[in-house]
Amino acid sequence: MPQKTNIFPLSLTGTISKPVTRSALSSSQSDDILKAIAKLESSHQQLLKLNQQTSAQQSAQFEELKSNLGNISTQISDLKAENSNLRAELTALKSKIHLLESTPNTSSPQPPLLELIQELSERDKCSSNVIAYGFTESTSRTPQERIADDTKSVSDVFSNLSFKFPTDAKLFRLGKNVNNTPRPLKIILNSFCLCLVKLERVMLIFPPGIKFVRDKSKLERKLLRQLHEELDHRKQNGEINLSINYINGIPQIISSFSKNHTRGRLSHTSQLAA
Incomplete structure:
Protein backbone atom coordinates (compact mmCIF):
# COMPACT_ATOMS: atom_id res chain seq x y z
CA MET A 1 0.00 0.00 0.00
CA PRO A 2 1.18 3.46 -0.68
CA GLN A 3 2.49 5.39 2.25
CA LYS A 4 0.28 8.24 3.55
CA THR A 5 1.71 11.69 3.44
CA ASN A 6 1.46 13.73 6.60
CA ILE A 7 -0.29 16.98 5.73
CA PHE A 8 0.63 18.63 9.01
CA PRO A 9 3.92 20.44 8.76
CA LEU A 10 6.68 19.67 11.11
CA SER A 11 8.11 22.27 13.34
CA LEU A 12 11.77 22.81 13.74
CA THR A 13 11.59 20.77 16.86
CA GLY A 14 9.95 18.02 14.98
CA THR A 15 6.53 18.58 16.43
CA ILE A 16 3.51 19.02 14.29
CA SER A 17 2.13 22.71 14.21
CA LYS A 18 -1.59 23.46 14.18
CA PRO A 19 -3.22 24.55 10.89
CA VAL A 20 -4.59 28.11 10.44
CA THR A 21 -8.22 28.02 11.39
CA ARG A 22 -11.16 30.02 9.89
CA SER A 23 -11.78 31.88 13.17
CA ALA A 24 -8.22 33.20 13.28
CA LEU A 25 -8.49 34.65 9.74
CA SER A 26 -11.79 36.33 10.51
CA SER A 27 -10.39 38.07 13.57
CA SER A 28 -7.47 39.50 11.59
CA GLN A 29 -9.74 40.76 8.89
CA SER A 30 -12.07 42.26 11.48
CA ASP A 31 -9.19 44.21 12.95
CA ASP A 32 -8.28 45.52 9.53
CA ILE A 33 -11.88 46.42 8.86
CA LEU A 34 -12.19 48.12 12.22
CA LYS A 35 -9.01 50.04 11.57
CA ALA A 36 -10.30 51.03 8.13
CA ILE A 37 -13.63 52.07 9.63
CA ALA A 38 -11.84 54.06 12.32
CA HIS A 98 -29.79 134.12 -16.71
CA LEU A 99 -30.99 137.00 -14.53
CA LEU A 100 -27.50 138.55 -14.45
CA GLU A 101 -27.15 138.19 -18.22
CA SER A 102 -30.59 139.68 -18.86
CA THR A 103 -30.09 142.54 -16.39
CA PRO A 104 -27.85 145.38 -17.61
CA ASN A 105 -24.77 145.64 -15.48
CA THR A 106 -24.31 149.20 -14.26
CA SER A 107 -21.20 148.45 -12.26
CA SER A 108 -17.91 148.58 -14.09
CA PRO A 109 -14.40 147.69 -12.98
CA GLN A 110 -11.97 150.39 -12.01
CA PRO A 111 -10.72 151.92 -15.28
CA PRO A 112 -7.01 151.94 -16.05
CA LEU A 113 -5.11 155.14 -15.40
CA LEU A 114 -4.92 156.07 -19.10
CA GLU A 115 -8.67 155.67 -19.57
CA LEU A 116 -9.27 157.66 -16.40
CA ILE A 117 -7.09 160.51 -17.68
CA GLN A 118 -8.88 160.44 -21.04
CA GLU A 119 -12.25 160.52 -19.30
CA LEU A 120 -11.24 163.49 -17.15
CA SER A 121 -9.96 165.31 -20.23
CA GLU A 122 -13.17 164.61 -22.13
CA ARG A 123 -15.32 165.75 -19.22
CA ASP A 124 -13.28 168.93 -18.99
CA LYS A 125 -14.03 169.62 -22.65
CA CYS A 126 -17.70 168.82 -22.16
CA SER A 127 -17.98 171.08 -19.11
CA SER A 128 -18.45 174.19 -21.26
CA ASN A 129 -20.82 172.57 -23.76
CA VAL A 130 -24.61 172.55 -23.87
CA ILE A 131 -26.91 170.20 -25.81
CA ALA A 132 -30.15 171.83 -26.95
CA TYR A 133 -33.28 169.93 -28.03
CA GLY A 134 -36.42 171.09 -29.79
CA PHE A 135 -35.00 173.71 -32.19
CA THR A 136 -36.44 173.41 -35.69
CA GLU A 137 -33.77 172.79 -38.28
CA SER A 138 -33.10 175.40 -40.91
CA THR A 139 -34.08 174.73 -44.52
CA SER A 140 -31.36 176.96 -45.93
CA ARG A 141 -29.17 175.49 -48.64
CA THR A 142 -25.67 176.19 -47.38
CA PRO A 143 -24.17 175.06 -44.05
CA GLN A 144 -23.22 178.66 -43.21
CA GLU A 145 -26.82 179.80 -43.59
CA ARG A 146 -28.13 176.90 -41.50
CA ILE A 147 -25.62 177.67 -38.72
CA ALA A 148 -26.66 181.32 -38.81
CA ASP A 149 -30.33 180.33 -38.53
CA ASP A 150 -29.61 178.03 -35.57
CA THR A 151 -27.58 180.74 -33.86
CA LYS A 152 -30.44 183.19 -34.25
CA SER A 153 -32.97 180.68 -32.87
CA VAL A 154 -30.87 180.07 -29.76
CA SER A 155 -30.11 183.78 -29.37
CA ASP A 156 -33.83 184.56 -29.42
CA VAL A 157 -34.43 182.13 -26.54
CA PHE A 158 -31.68 183.74 -24.47
CA SER A 159 -32.92 187.23 -25.40
CA ASN A 160 -36.36 186.37 -24.05
CA LEU A 161 -34.62 185.51 -20.78
CA SER A 162 -32.88 188.90 -20.78
CA PHE A 163 -29.55 187.24 -21.39
CA LYS A 164 -27.29 188.03 -24.30
CA PHE A 165 -26.08 184.96 -26.16
CA PRO A 166 -22.25 185.13 -26.67
CA THR A 167 -21.15 185.82 -30.20
CA ASP A 168 -18.13 183.51 -29.95
CA ALA A 169 -20.26 180.41 -29.29
CA LYS A 170 -20.08 177.60 -31.83
CA LEU A 171 -23.12 175.60 -32.89
CA PHE A 172 -23.59 172.41 -34.94
CA ARG A 173 -26.11 169.62 -35.27
CA LEU A 174 -25.50 166.11 -33.93
CA GLY A 175 -26.25 162.89 -35.81
CA LYS A 176 -28.30 162.35 -38.94
CA ASN A 177 -31.71 163.74 -39.78
CA VAL A 178 -34.22 160.88 -39.40
CA ASN A 179 -37.97 161.20 -40.09
CA ASN A 180 -37.66 165.00 -40.20
CA THR A 181 -37.06 165.03 -36.42
CA PRO A 182 -34.92 168.01 -35.35
CA ARG A 183 -31.45 166.86 -34.43
CA PRO A 184 -29.88 167.94 -31.13
CA LEU A 185 -27.91 171.14 -31.30
CA LYS A 186 -24.51 171.23 -29.63
CA ILE A 187 -23.45 174.62 -28.30
CA ILE A 188 -19.79 175.13 -27.43
CA LEU A 189 -19.24 178.03 -25.02
CA ASN A 190 -15.99 179.56 -23.82
CA SER A 191 -16.14 178.69 -20.12
CA PHE A 192 -17.71 176.32 -17.62
CA CYS A 193 -19.12 179.15 -15.50
CA LEU A 194 -20.85 180.66 -18.49
CA CYS A 195 -22.26 177.24 -19.30
CA LEU A 196 -23.72 176.93 -15.79
CA VAL A 197 -25.23 180.41 -15.91
CA LYS A 198 -26.93 179.73 -19.22
CA LEU A 199 -28.12 176.32 -18.10
CA GLU A 200 -29.54 177.71 -14.88
CA ARG A 201 -31.51 180.46 -16.58
CA VAL A 202 -32.77 178.29 -19.41
CA MET A 203 -33.66 175.37 -17.16
CA LEU A 204 -35.74 177.60 -14.90
CA ILE A 205 -37.85 179.13 -17.66
CA PHE A 206 -37.77 177.68 -21.16
CA PRO A 207 -40.24 177.69 -24.05
CA PRO A 208 -42.42 174.63 -24.65
CA GLY A 209 -40.53 171.88 -26.47
CA ILE A 210 -37.12 173.45 -25.78
CA LYS A 211 -34.70 171.62 -23.52
CA PHE A 212 -31.10 172.30 -22.54
CA VAL A 213 -28.80 169.75 -20.90
CA ARG A 214 -25.09 169.71 -20.28
CA ASP A 215 -22.84 167.78 -22.62
CA LYS A 216 -21.67 164.34 -21.50
CA SER A 217 -18.64 162.17 -22.20
CA LYS A 218 -18.84 158.81 -23.96
CA LEU A 219 -18.55 156.98 -20.66
CA GLU A 220 -21.36 159.05 -19.13
CA ARG A 221 -23.60 158.40 -22.14
CA LYS A 222 -22.84 154.67 -21.93
CA LEU A 223 -23.69 154.63 -18.24
CA LEU A 224 -26.95 156.49 -18.87
CA ARG A 225 -27.94 154.02 -21.61
CA GLN A 226 -27.31 151.13 -19.23
CA LEU A 227 -29.34 152.83 -16.51
CA HIS A 228 -32.25 153.43 -18.88
CA GLU A 229 -32.14 149.77 -19.96
CA GLU A 230 -32.12 148.65 -16.33
CA LEU A 231 -34.94 151.08 -15.52
CA ASP A 232 -37.08 149.67 -18.34
CA HIS A 233 -36.30 146.11 -17.23
CA ARG A 234 -37.24 146.78 -13.62
CA LYS A 235 -40.46 148.53 -14.63
CA GLN A 236 -41.39 145.55 -16.81
CA ASN A 237 -40.87 143.34 -13.74
CA GLY A 238 -43.47 145.35 -11.84
CA GLU A 239 -41.38 147.89 -9.91
CA ILE A 240 -42.97 151.33 -9.70
CA ASN A 241 -42.02 154.89 -8.75
CA LEU A 242 -38.52 154.57 -10.22
CA SER A 243 -36.53 157.32 -11.89
CA ILE A 244 -32.96 158.30 -12.75
CA ASN A 245 -31.55 161.12 -10.64
CA TYR A 246 -28.10 162.56 -10.10
CA ILE A 247 -26.78 162.15 -6.56
CA ASN A 248 -23.52 163.99 -5.96
CA GLY A 249 -22.99 164.12 -9.71
CA ILE A 250 -23.55 160.37 -10.26
CA PRO A 251 -26.68 159.10 -12.06
CA GLN A 252 -28.58 156.45 -10.10
CA ILE A 253 -31.94 154.70 -10.21
CA ILE A 254 -33.93 155.59 -7.11
CA SER A 255 -37.49 155.17 -5.91
CA SER A 256 -39.76 158.03 -4.95
CA PHE A 257 -39.13 157.22 -1.25
CA SER A 258 -35.36 157.33 -1.72
CA LYS A 259 -35.71 160.49 -3.76
CA ASN A 260 -37.47 162.28 -0.90
CA HIS A 261 -34.70 161.26 1.51
CA THR A 262 -31.81 162.15 -0.78
CA ARG A 263 -33.16 165.36 -2.19
CA GLY A 264 -31.01 167.36 0.18
CA ARG A 265 -27.88 165.73 -1.18
CA LEU A 266 -28.57 166.66 -4.79
CA SER A 267 -26.09 169.34 -5.70
CA HIS A 268 -27.03 172.34 -7.80
CA THR A 269 -24.86 171.11 -10.65
CA SER A 270 -26.42 167.63 -10.46
CA GLN A 271 -29.91 169.06 -10.74
CA LEU A 272 -28.91 170.95 -13.84
CA ALA A 273 -27.24 167.85 -15.27
CA ALA A 274 -30.35 165.73 -14.90
Missing part, protein backbone atom coordinates in the same frame (compact mmCIF):
# COMPACT_ATOMS: atom_id res chain seq x y z
CA LYS A 39 -9.70 55.71 9.68
CA LEU A 40 -12.75 56.50 7.57
CA GLU A 41 -14.53 57.87 10.63
CA SER A 42 -11.53 60.01 11.45
CA SER A 43 -11.43 61.27 7.87
CA HIS A 44 -15.17 61.88 8.04
CA GLN A 45 -14.75 63.85 11.25
CA GLN A 46 -11.97 65.89 9.69
CA LEU A 47 -14.08 66.53 6.59
CA LEU A 48 -17.06 67.44 8.77
CA LYS A 49 -14.91 69.79 10.84
CA LEU A 50 -13.46 71.32 7.67
CA ASN A 51 -16.97 71.64 6.25
CA GLN A 52 -18.13 73.37 9.43
CA GLN A 53 -15.19 75.74 9.30
CA THR A 54 -15.86 76.46 5.62
CA SER A 55 -19.55 76.97 6.36
CA ALA A 56 -18.71 79.33 9.22
CA GLN A 57 -16.34 81.29 6.99
CA GLN A 58 -18.95 81.47 4.23
CA SER A 59 -21.57 82.60 6.74
CA ALA A 60 -19.23 85.29 8.02
CA GLN A 61 -18.43 86.37 4.46
CA PHE A 62 -22.15 86.39 3.63
CA GLU A 63 -22.92 88.53 6.66
CA GLU A 64 -20.07 90.86 5.73
CA LEU A 65 -21.31 91.01 2.13
CA LYS A 66 -24.84 91.64 3.39
CA SER A 67 -23.55 94.45 5.61
CA ASN A 68 -21.54 95.92 2.73
CA LEU A 69 -24.60 95.78 0.48
CA GLY A 70 -26.56 97.59 3.16
CA ASN A 71 -23.89 100.27 3.37
CA ILE A 72 -23.80 100.57 -0.41
CA SER A 73 -27.58 100.90 -0.49
CA THR A 74 -27.39 103.65 2.13
CA GLN A 75 -24.62 105.41 0.21
CA ILE A 76 -26.66 105.18 -3.00
CA SER A 77 -29.61 106.79 -1.22
CA ASP A 78 -27.32 109.52 0.12
CA LEU A 79 -25.85 110.05 -3.35
CA LYS A 80 -29.34 110.32 -4.83
CA ALA A 81 -30.29 112.92 -2.23
CA GLU A 82 -27.03 114.82 -2.78
CA ASN A 83 -27.54 114.62 -6.54
CA SER A 84 -31.02 116.07 -6.15
CA ASN A 85 -29.61 118.91 -4.03
CA LEU A 86 -26.88 119.57 -6.60
CA ARG A 87 -29.45 119.64 -9.39
CA ALA A 88 -31.53 122.12 -7.42
CA GLU A 89 -28.46 124.30 -6.77
CA LEU A 90 -27.48 124.06 -10.45
CA THR A 91 -30.97 125.13 -11.49
CA ALA A 92 -30.80 128.06 -9.06
CA LEU A 93 -27.36 129.05 -10.39
CA LYS A 94 -28.63 128.88 -13.97
CA SER A 95 -31.54 131.13 -13.01
CA LYS A 96 -29.17 133.62 -11.36
CA ILE A 97 -26.84 133.57 -14.38
Whole structure:
Protein backbone atom coordinates (compact mmCIF):
# COMPACT_ATOMS: atom_id res chain seq x y z
CA MET A 1 0.00 0.00 0.00
CA PRO A 2 1.18 3.46 -0.68
CA GLN A 3 2.49 5.39 2.25
CA LYS A 4 0.28 8.24 3.55
CA THR A 5 1.71 11.69 3.44
CA ASN A 6 1.46 13.73 6.60
CA ILE A 7 -0.29 16.98 5.73
CA PHE A 8 0.63 18.63 9.01
CA PRO A 9 3.92 20.44 8.76
CA LEU A 10 6.68 19.67 11.11
CA SER A 11 8.11 22.27 13.34
CA LEU A 12 11.77 22.81 13.74
CA THR A 13 11.59 20.77 16.86
CA GLY A 14 9.95 18.02 14.98
CA THR A 15 6.53 18.58 16.43
CA ILE A 16 3.51 19.02 14.29
CA SER A 17 2.13 22.71 14.21
CA LYS A 18 -1.59 23.46 14.18
CA PRO A 19 -3.22 24.55 10.89
CA VAL A 20 -4.59 28.11 10.44
CA THR A 21 -8.22 28.02 11.39
CA ARG A 22 -11.16 30.02 9.89
CA SER A 23 -11.78 31.88 13.17
CA ALA A 24 -8.22 33.20 13.28
CA LEU A 25 -8.49 34.65 9.74
CA SER A 26 -11.79 36.33 10.51
CA SER A 27 -10.39 38.07 13.57
CA SER A 28 -7.47 39.50 11.59
CA GLN A 29 -9.74 40.76 8.89
CA SER A 30 -12.07 42.26 11.48
CA ASP A 31 -9.19 44.21 12.95
CA ASP A 32 -8.28 45.52 9.53
CA ILE A 33 -11.88 46.42 8.86
CA LEU A 34 -12.19 48.12 12.22
CA LYS A 35 -9.01 50.04 11.57
CA ALA A 36 -10.30 51.03 8.13
CA ILE A 37 -13.63 52.07 9.63
CA ALA A 38 -11.84 54.06 12.32
CA LYS A 39 -9.70 55.71 9.68
CA LEU A 40 -12.75 56.50 7.57
CA GLU A 41 -14.53 57.87 10.63
CA SER A 42 -11.53 60.01 11.45
CA SER A 43 -11.43 61.27 7.87
CA HIS A 44 -15.17 61.88 8.04
CA GLN A 45 -14.75 63.85 11.25
CA GLN A 46 -11.97 65.89 9.69
CA LEU A 47 -14.08 66.53 6.59
CA LEU A 48 -17.06 67.44 8.77
CA LYS A 49 -14.91 69.79 10.84
CA LEU A 50 -13.46 71.32 7.67
CA ASN A 51 -16.97 71.64 6.25
CA GLN A 52 -18.13 73.37 9.43
CA GLN A 53 -15.19 75.74 9.30
CA THR A 54 -15.86 76.46 5.62
CA SER A 55 -19.55 76.97 6.36
CA ALA A 56 -18.71 79.33 9.22
CA GLN A 57 -16.34 81.29 6.99
CA GLN A 58 -18.95 81.47 4.23
CA SER A 59 -21.57 82.60 6.74
CA ALA A 60 -19.23 85.29 8.02
CA GLN A 61 -18.43 86.37 4.46
CA PHE A 62 -22.15 86.39 3.63
CA GLU A 63 -22.92 88.53 6.66
CA GLU A 64 -20.07 90.86 5.73
CA LEU A 65 -21.31 91.01 2.13
CA LYS A 66 -24.84 91.64 3.39
CA SER A 67 -23.55 94.45 5.61
CA ASN A 68 -21.54 95.92 2.73
CA LEU A 69 -24.60 95.78 0.48
CA GLY A 70 -26.56 97.59 3.16
CA ASN A 71 -23.89 100.27 3.37
CA ILE A 72 -23.80 100.57 -0.41
CA SER A 73 -27.58 100.90 -0.49
CA THR A 74 -27.39 103.65 2.13
CA GLN A 75 -24.62 105.41 0.21
CA ILE A 76 -26.66 105.18 -3.00
CA SER A 77 -29.61 106.79 -1.22
CA ASP A 78 -27.32 109.52 0.12
CA LEU A 79 -25.85 110.05 -3.35
CA LYS A 80 -29.34 110.32 -4.83
CA ALA A 81 -30.29 112.92 -2.23
CA GLU A 82 -27.03 114.82 -2.78
CA ASN A 83 -27.54 114.62 -6.54
CA SER A 84 -31.02 116.07 -6.15
CA ASN A 85 -29.61 118.91 -4.03
CA LEU A 86 -26.88 119.57 -6.60
CA ARG A 87 -29.45 119.64 -9.39
CA ALA A 88 -31.53 122.12 -7.42
CA GLU A 89 -28.46 124.30 -6.77
CA LEU A 90 -27.48 124.06 -10.45
CA THR A 91 -30.97 125.13 -11.49
CA ALA A 92 -30.80 128.06 -9.06
CA LEU A 93 -27.36 129.05 -10.39
CA LYS A 94 -28.63 128.88 -13.97
CA SER A 95 -31.54 131.13 -13.01
CA LYS A 96 -29.17 133.62 -11.36
CA ILE A 97 -26.84 133.57 -14.38
CA HIS A 98 -29.79 134.12 -16.71
CA LEU A 99 -30.99 137.00 -14.53
CA LEU A 100 -27.50 138.55 -14.45
CA GLU A 101 -27.15 138.19 -18.22
CA SER A 102 -30.59 139.68 -18.86
CA THR A 103 -30.09 142.54 -16.39
CA PRO A 104 -27.85 145.38 -17.61
CA ASN A 105 -24.77 145.64 -15.48
CA THR A 106 -24.31 149.20 -14.26
CA SER A 107 -21.20 148.45 -12.26
CA SER A 108 -17.91 148.58 -14.09
CA PRO A 109 -14.40 147.69 -12.98
CA GLN A 110 -11.97 150.39 -12.01
CA PRO A 111 -10.72 151.92 -15.28
CA PRO A 112 -7.01 151.94 -16.05
CA LEU A 113 -5.11 155.14 -15.40
CA LEU A 114 -4.92 156.07 -19.10
CA GLU A 115 -8.67 155.67 -19.57
CA LEU A 116 -9.27 157.66 -16.40
CA ILE A 117 -7.09 160.51 -17.68
CA GLN A 118 -8.88 160.44 -21.04
CA GLU A 119 -12.25 160.52 -19.30
CA LEU A 120 -11.24 163.49 -17.15
CA SER A 121 -9.96 165.31 -20.23
CA GLU A 122 -13.17 164.61 -22.13
CA ARG A 123 -15.32 165.75 -19.22
CA ASP A 124 -13.28 168.93 -18.99
CA LYS A 125 -14.03 169.62 -22.65
CA CYS A 126 -17.70 168.82 -22.16
CA SER A 127 -17.98 171.08 -19.11
CA SER A 128 -18.45 174.19 -21.26
CA ASN A 129 -20.82 172.57 -23.76
CA VAL A 130 -24.61 172.55 -23.87
CA ILE A 131 -26.91 170.20 -25.81
CA ALA A 132 -30.15 171.83 -26.95
CA TYR A 133 -33.28 169.93 -28.03
CA GLY A 134 -36.42 171.09 -29.79
CA PHE A 135 -35.00 173.71 -32.19
CA THR A 136 -36.44 173.41 -35.69
CA GLU A 137 -33.77 172.79 -38.28
CA SER A 138 -33.10 175.40 -40.91
CA THR A 139 -34.08 174.73 -44.52
CA SER A 140 -31.36 176.96 -45.93
CA ARG A 141 -29.17 175.49 -48.64
CA THR A 142 -25.67 176.19 -47.38
CA PRO A 143 -24.17 175.06 -44.05
CA GLN A 144 -23.22 178.66 -43.21
CA GLU A 145 -26.82 179.80 -43.59
CA ARG A 146 -28.13 176.90 -41.50
CA ILE A 147 -25.62 177.67 -38.72
CA ALA A 148 -26.66 181.32 -38.81
CA ASP A 149 -30.33 180.33 -38.53
CA ASP A 150 -29.61 178.03 -35.57
CA THR A 151 -27.58 180.74 -33.86
CA LYS A 152 -30.44 183.19 -34.25
CA SER A 153 -32.97 180.68 -32.87
CA VAL A 154 -30.87 180.07 -29.76
CA SER A 155 -30.11 183.78 -29.37
CA ASP A 156 -33.83 184.56 -29.42
CA VAL A 157 -34.43 182.13 -26.54
CA PHE A 158 -31.68 183.74 -24.47
CA SER A 159 -32.92 187.23 -25.40
CA ASN A 160 -36.36 186.37 -24.05
CA LEU A 161 -34.62 185.51 -20.78
CA SER A 162 -32.88 188.90 -20.78
CA PHE A 163 -29.55 187.24 -21.39
CA LYS A 164 -27.29 188.03 -24.30
CA PHE A 165 -26.08 184.96 -26.16
CA PRO A 166 -22.25 185.13 -26.67
CA THR A 167 -21.15 185.82 -30.20
CA ASP A 168 -18.13 183.51 -29.95
CA ALA A 169 -20.26 180.41 -29.29
CA LYS A 170 -20.08 177.60 -31.83
CA LEU A 171 -23.12 175.60 -32.89
CA PHE A 172 -23.59 172.41 -34.94
CA ARG A 173 -26.11 169.62 -35.27
CA LEU A 174 -25.50 166.11 -33.93
CA GLY A 175 -26.25 162.89 -35.81
CA LYS A 176 -28.30 162.35 -38.94
CA ASN A 177 -31.71 163.74 -39.78
CA VAL A 178 -34.22 160.88 -39.40
CA ASN A 179 -37.97 161.20 -40.09
CA ASN A 180 -37.66 165.00 -40.20
CA THR A 181 -37.06 165.03 -36.42
CA PRO A 182 -34.92 168.01 -35.35
CA ARG A 183 -31.45 166.86 -34.43
CA PRO A 184 -29.88 167.94 -31.13
CA LEU A 185 -27.91 171.14 -31.30
CA LYS A 186 -24.51 171.23 -29.63
CA ILE A 187 -23.45 174.62 -28.30
CA ILE A 188 -19.79 175.13 -27.43
CA LEU A 189 -19.24 178.03 -25.02
CA ASN A 190 -15.99 179.56 -23.82
CA SER A 191 -16.14 178.69 -20.12
CA PHE A 192 -17.71 176.32 -17.62
CA CYS A 193 -19.12 179.15 -15.50
CA LEU A 194 -20.85 180.66 -18.49
CA CYS A 195 -22.26 177.24 -19.30
CA LEU A 196 -23.72 176.93 -15.79
CA VAL A 197 -25.23 180.41 -15.91
CA LYS A 198 -26.93 179.73 -19.22
CA LEU A 199 -28.12 176.32 -18.10
CA GLU A 200 -29.54 177.71 -14.88
CA ARG A 201 -31.51 180.46 -16.58
CA VAL A 202 -32.77 178.29 -19.41
CA MET A 203 -33.66 175.37 -17.16
CA LEU A 204 -35.74 177.60 -14.90
CA ILE A 205 -37.85 179.13 -17.66
CA PHE A 206 -37.77 177.68 -21.16
CA PRO A 207 -40.24 177.69 -24.05
CA PRO A 208 -42.42 174.63 -24.65
CA GLY A 209 -40.53 171.88 -26.47
CA ILE A 210 -37.12 173.45 -25.78
CA LYS A 211 -34.70 171.62 -23.52
CA PHE A 212 -31.10 172.30 -22.54
CA VAL A 213 -28.80 169.75 -20.90
CA ARG A 214 -25.09 169.71 -20.28
CA ASP A 215 -22.84 167.78 -22.62
CA LYS A 216 -21.67 164.34 -21.50
CA SER A 217 -18.64 162.17 -22.20
CA LYS A 218 -18.84 158.81 -23.96
CA LEU A 219 -18.55 156.98 -20.66
CA GLU A 220 -21.36 159.05 -19.13
CA ARG A 221 -23.60 158.40 -22.14
CA LYS A 222 -22.84 154.67 -21.93
CA LEU A 223 -23.69 154.63 -18.24
CA LEU A 224 -26.95 156.49 -18.87
CA ARG A 225 -27.94 154.02 -21.61
CA GLN A 226 -27.31 151.13 -19.23
CA LEU A 227 -29.34 152.83 -16.51
CA HIS A 228 -32.25 153.43 -18.88
CA GLU A 229 -32.14 149.77 -19.96
CA GLU A 230 -32.12 148.65 -16.33
CA LEU A 231 -34.94 151.08 -15.52
CA ASP A 232 -37.08 149.67 -18.34
CA HIS A 233 -36.30 146.11 -17.23
CA ARG A 234 -37.24 146.78 -13.62
CA LYS A 235 -40.46 148.53 -14.63
CA GLN A 236 -41.39 145.55 -16.81
CA ASN A 237 -40.87 143.34 -13.74
CA GLY A 238 -43.47 145.35 -11.84
CA GLU A 239 -41.38 147.89 -9.91
CA ILE A 240 -42.97 151.33 -9.70
CA ASN A 241 -42.02 154.89 -8.75
CA LEU A 242 -38.52 154.57 -10.22
CA SER A 243 -36.53 157.32 -11.89
CA ILE A 244 -32.96 158.30 -12.75
CA ASN A 245 -31.55 161.12 -10.64
CA TYR A 246 -28.10 162.56 -10.10
CA ILE A 247 -26.78 162.15 -6.56
CA ASN A 248 -23.52 163.99 -5.96
CA GLY A 249 -22.99 164.12 -9.71
CA ILE A 250 -23.55 160.37 -10.26
CA PRO A 251 -26.68 159.10 -12.06
CA GLN A 252 -28.58 156.45 -10.10
CA ILE A 253 -31.94 154.70 -10.21
CA ILE A 254 -33.93 155.59 -7.11
CA SER A 255 -37.49 155.17 -5.91
CA SER A 256 -39.76 158.03 -4.95
CA PHE A 257 -39.13 157.22 -1.25
CA SER A 258 -35.36 157.33 -1.72
CA LYS A 259 -35.71 160.49 -3.76
CA ASN A 260 -37.47 162.28 -0.90
CA HIS A 261 -34.70 161.26 1.51
CA THR A 262 -31.81 162.15 -0.78
CA ARG A 263 -33.16 165.36 -2.19
CA GLY A 264 -31.01 167.36 0.18
CA ARG A 265 -27.88 165.73 -1.18
CA LEU A 266 -28.57 166.66 -4.79
CA SER A 267 -26.09 169.34 -5.70
CA HIS A 268 -27.03 172.34 -7.80
CA THR A 269 -24.86 171.11 -10.65
CA SER A 270 -26.42 167.63 -10.46
CA GLN A 271 -29.91 169.06 -10.74
CA LEU A 272 -28.91 170.95 -13.84
CA ALA A 273 -27.24 167.85 -15.27
CA ALA A 274 -30.35 165.73 -14.90
